[in-house]
Amino acid sequence: MASSPTPSADSRNRAAALREALATRVVVADGAMGTMLQAQDPSLDDFQNLEGCNEILNVTRPDIVRSVHEEYFAVGVDCVETNTFGANLAALGEYDIPERVFELSESGARIAREVADEFTAATGQQRWVLGSMxxxxxxxxxxxxPYTRLRDAYQSNAEGMIAGGADALLIETTQDLLQT
Structure with a gap:
């Protein structure tokens, strides 16, 4: 396992601002990522012949992923989720690419961070990135x-998203407390 990234001062400030916003107002996050990506009709080549592996679009078609974040921010959401829902050992293992967990997590967070920063600069309203796990x-x-194998892969997933600029991690739709 890699060592945990050290958050920058900007990252710590954004995280503190997100905690403050969550404590004082309604914070609106984006909606579906997968259906928005599929609506852009990516080709099998875009998926590197890994049909349905939306996370691979973070490296092959970042423009598609970026456009989804832009659409959500344009209508006023405060936060977007990274395109990393399936960037885990089990899901990427089904495509025979489990070693790409960190890469796809980092690139998904980096794309979202770039768009969030652009919208923050343009509007003056702070925008945040939620790392989807x-x-x-x-x-x-x-x-x-094995628990340890899953744990290590989730750690790589989290480290990739933190390295890419996620402000918080969002653990989604788990059904097993040990998995969570």
Whole structure:
């Protein structure tokens, strides 16, 4: 496992501002990522022949991912989620690319961070990036995969998103407390 990235002063300031906003007002986040990506009809080449692996678009078609974030910020959301829901050992393992967890997590967060910073600069309204951590399909409680292997991959997922500029991590739709 890599060592945890040290957050910059800007990152710490954004995180503190996000905590303050969450404590004092309604903070609006974006909606669906996958359906917005699919609506742009990416080709099989865009997926590097890994049909349905939306996270690969972070490196092959960052313009598509960027456009989704731009659309959400343009209508006024405060936060966007990274295109990293499936950037975990189980999901990427189904495509035989589990070693790309960090790469796809970092690139997904970097794209969102760039767009968030552009909108913050243009409007003066702080925008945030939520690092999306999806559950995958392997449940450690049921013995589908060793806990330590899943833990290490989720750590790589989190480290990639932090390195890419995520302000917070969002653990989504898990169904196994050990997985969470």
């Amino acid at each position: 999806g559950p995958g399909t392997k449940l450690p409680t049921l013995g589908h995969a």
